[in-house]
Amino acid sequence: MSARYRAKNWLHGLEAADFSKFADFILGERVMGLQIPTSDGGQQKLKPDWSIVLAFEHKLRKEAMRLVANEGYTLANFFSVQRLLASARSFSTLDCMLHIG
DSSP, X not given: OTTTOTTOGGGTTOOHHHHHHHHHHHHSTTTTTOEEEOTTSOEEEOOOOXXXXXXXXXXXXHHHHHHHHHHOOXXXXXXXXXXXXXXXXXXXXXXXXXXXX
């Protein structure tokens, strides 16, 4: 993508693999497959509704574009796992999943 749109600095370094990482993050154990501890010491999947997952994904994309516009990030920077995790924590993932927040 970055080769096709050279004038857009925020696309520099962006590759299809970055979008795959983002999709894996959303569909993986941190969002769609989130597990919570049970009273017997095991783990239970939350199985959030798809609309909740999409709303959370939208919040992350909105945060990405805010960082691009205001702080000079590129989308490739944002899609790094560390940045996604930091953003997810700031949105309080569990509250979003349970519709509390």
